[in-house]
Amino acid sequence: MRSSHVISRSLLFVLMAIVLLTLGACASVDKTATTDPVLVGDVHDDGRAPGDRYPGETTPLGRDGRLTADALSDPSSPLSQRVIYFEFDRDDVRADFVDVVAAHGAYLARNSQTRIRLEGHTDERGTREYNLGLGERRAHSVRRMLLLQGASGDQIQVISYGEEMPAAMGSSEQAWQQNRRVELIYEGHRR
Amino acid sequence: MIQIRHVIFLLLLCLPLAGQAALEIRITQGVEGAMPIAIVPFGWQGEAQVPEDLATIIGANLHRSGRFAPVDRQTMPQRPTRADELDFPAWRGQGSNYVVIGRLQSTGADRFSVQFQLFDVAGGRQLTGYNIPVERADLRRAAHMISDIIYERLTGERGAFDTRVAYVSVTGQGGERRFALQVADADGHHPRTIFRSAQPILSPAWAPDGRRIAYVSFENGRSEVFVQNVDGGDRTRLAAFEGINSAPAWSPDGRRLALTLSRDGAPDVYVMNLADRSVTRVTQSRSIDTEPAWMPDGRSLVFTSDRAGQPQLYEVPVTGGQPRRLSFEGRYNGGASISPDGRRVAMVHGAGGGFRIAILDRQTRLFRVLTDGRADEAPSFAPNGSMIIYATSERGRGILAAVSEDGRVHQRLVLQEGEVREPAWSPFRE
Numbered sequence: 292m293r294s295s296h297v298i299s300r301s302l303l304f305v306l307m308a309i310v311l312l313t314l315g316a317c318a319s320v321d322k323t324a325t326t327d328p329v330l331v332g333d334v335h336d337d338g339r340a341p342g343d344r345y346p347g348e349t350t351p352l353g354r355d356g357r358l359t360a361d362a363l364s365d366p367s368s369p370l371s372q373r374v375i376y377f378e379f380d381r382d383d384v385r386a387d388f389v390d391v392v393a394a395h396g397a398y399l400a401r402n403s404q405t406r407i408r409l410e411g412h413t414d415e416r417g418t419r420e421y422n423l424g425l426g427e428r429r430a431h432s433v434r435r436m437l438l439l440q441g442a443s444g445d446q447i448q449v450i451s452y453g454e455e456m457p458a459a460m461g462s463s464e465q466a467w468q469q470n471r472r473v474e475l476i477y478e479g480h481r482r
Numbered sequence: 483m484i485q486i487r488h489v490i491f492l493l494l495l496c497l498p499l500a501g502q503a504a505l506e507i508r509i510t511q512g513v514e515g516a517m518p519i520a521i522v523p524f525g526w527q528g529e530a531q532v533p534e535d536l537a538t539i540i541g542a543n544l545h546r547s548g549r550f551a552p553v554d555r556q557t558m559p560q561r562p563t564r565a566d567e568l569d570f571p572a573w574r575g576q577g578s579n580y581v582v583i584g585r586l587q588s589t590g591a592d593r594f595s596v597q598f599q600l601f602d603v604a605g606g607r608q609l610t611g612y613n614i615p616v617e618r619a620d621l622r623r624a625a626h627m628i629s630d631i632i633y634e635r636l637t638g639e640r641g642a643f644d645t646r647v648a649y650v651s652v653t654g655q656g657g658e659r660r661f662a663l664q665v666a667d668a669d670g671h672h673p674r675t676i677f678r679s680a681q682p683i684l685s686p687a688w689a690p691d692g693r694r695i696a697y698v699s700f701e702n703g704r705s706e707v708f709v710q711n712v713d714g715g716d717r718t719r720l721a722a723f724e725g726i727n728s729a730p731a732w733s734p735d736g737r738r739l740a741l742t743l744s745r746d747g748a749p750d751v752y753v754m755n756l757a758d759r760s761v762t763r764v765t766q767s768r769s770i771d772t773e774p775a776w777m778p779d780g781r782s783l784v785f786t787s788d789r790a791g792q793p794q795l796y797e798v799p800v801t802g803g804q805p806r807r808l809s810f811e812g813r814y815n816g817g818a819s820i821s822p823d824g825r826r827v828a829m830v831h832g833a834g835g836g837f838r839i840a841i842l843d844r845q846t847r848l849f850r851v852l853t854d855g856r857a858d859e860a861p862s863f864a865p866n867g868s869m870i871i872y873a874t875s876e877r878g879r880g881i882l883a884a885v886s887e888d889g890r891v892h893q894r895l896v897l898q899e900g901e902v903r904e905p906a907w908s909p910f911r912e
Contacts, residue, residue: 316526365678417830417858418817419684419860420728420786420817423684423705424770427744450703451701460655461878
């Protein structure tokens with residue numbers, strides 16, 4: 292079966308290119324790539340300051356049709372969950388969010404160039420200044436878990452908004468539940 | 483015994499001024515046994531319409547204090563404007579213990595002189611009287627000064643009518659929220675915006691000289707402490723360390739600013755020397771330590787800490803050391819405001835699912851809840867200690883309210899549009 296046909300050099304290059312591209316795509320799909328393809332080809336910064344938005348504006352990743360090759364954009368990935376909710380007056384990560392936070396930590400550990408901002412929020416109960424502290428403490432709880440998964444401290448920025456940026460308006464338990472949260476915001480990605 | 487009377491006066495004290503978002507003040511609970519006083523309409527010698535109804539402003543002020551009950555003009559036996567016109571026998575038996583008369587005269591372009599006299603009806607004698615030269619723009623202020631003089635002469639306590647209130651107003655919803663730091667006269671008039679932002683503004687704090695205000699602004703996407711002149715100029719960023727920068731409080735001498743920083747880990751109380759901006763750490767804990775308030779002697783700070791699990795008030799020397807717990811009632815106490823004499827501490831008291839304003843006497847340990855709202859917060863003492871202004875809500879909308887330190891007098895200050903929050907009562911004006 293050894294071919295005596297002469298394959299033109301140009302055709303060989305084309306075939307090699309296809310093989311390489313296919314391998315690259317597989318690598319990113321199975322999430323073993325250490326280089327985030329998004330950071331290479333599709334860096335997006337919406338140009339807005341961290342607080343330059345209205346409260347509760349969260350755009351789930353992957354729905355806008357961009358960044359489809361990135362695990363961050365896979366709606367079935369735990370990484371698509373970017374809001375961690377908390378119990379009243381508590382700052383420990385709820386058991387049902389531990390896996391989500393761990394997945395983010397592992398992602399950050401694999402993607403050392405990726406940076407994340409943790410925005411801590413509270414509901415409206417209690418004083419505004421105390422809630423500023425509580426929001427920060429919640430964000431620090433998430434930060435500690437990310438570090439445990441191997442993320443490094445300089446990838447993570449912590450900001451507290453206290454009760455000032457509610458996701459839901461109103462004074463009901465339902466609204467309060469939505470507001471006791473830490474939002475994970477990947478730099479260069481839409482929320 | 484003086485008893486509380488509920489929801490009596492629904493007085494519209496100030497009519498909305500065109501183009502101004504004035505605070506409308508309603509007295510929702512007054513005091514029985516308030517002192518009847520007649521404030522006769524001031525005389526006016528001038529060609530144009532009288533520029534300001536000073537007697538009405540004075541009456542509204544005295545009424546708002548809860549200590550006085552100004553009598554209806556229609557029931558006055560006479561309307562004298564000069565002492566020699568006063569017919570004391572005609573006033574006796576009319577129910578007024580005191581009569582105030584006055585005159586307003588034009589003394590030049592937009593310049594006036596205001597004279598007033600306070601008389602004791604029973605004794606038929608003058609208790610006090612002044613002549614105040616004033617420019618047109620300050621006519622209301624002259625009425626506030628007269629109110630202060632009358633109040634002090636009759637109660638023995640300095641009046642706080644000629645003062646101001648800073649607060650944060652919020653208009654718009656969702657992404658269109660707009661925040662403004664405003665300063666208005668204590669009666670809600672003359673509101674002026676001194677800083678505007680699309681991001682939250684928090685915790686305004688008056689310098690003791692009444693000329694500067696420190697506050698927290700999120701304009702750069704996180705909490706930072708700024709200071710600026712009340713007239714609007716000379717704005718400076720004071721604290722923008724890593725983490726939280728918040729809860730500014732001026733020392734009584736105006737040279738230092740206590741504040742909360744989390745640059746070294748958890749939020750702790752620090753003191754900044756304003757001359758060189760150097761920062762000294764006062765509390766050291768892994769808990770949330772915040773909301774510092776100075777004792778009047780400038781030697782210690784009262785602050786909120788959850789070091790025992792729940793937020794409670796503590797007192798610590800400014801030089802640092804072991805904090806001593808002050809509050810023990812209920813599971814949540816924070817946001818302290820210290821009375822000017824240092825005896826009483828007003829606080830946000832959480833119990834039974836609601837947050838109310840409570841007051842603790844540091845000597846007698848007597849603790850009283852003064853309000854009955856669901857989300858009352860941000861108490862701030864008037865500079866004479868007579869009233870506490872605070873933030874509350876009415877039908878889901880943020881408004882300001884005030885309560886006398888004995889809990890007997892209640893009033894509400896409602897902005898015509900949007901919400902109001904974070905009130906801070908100014909010091910006395912020089």
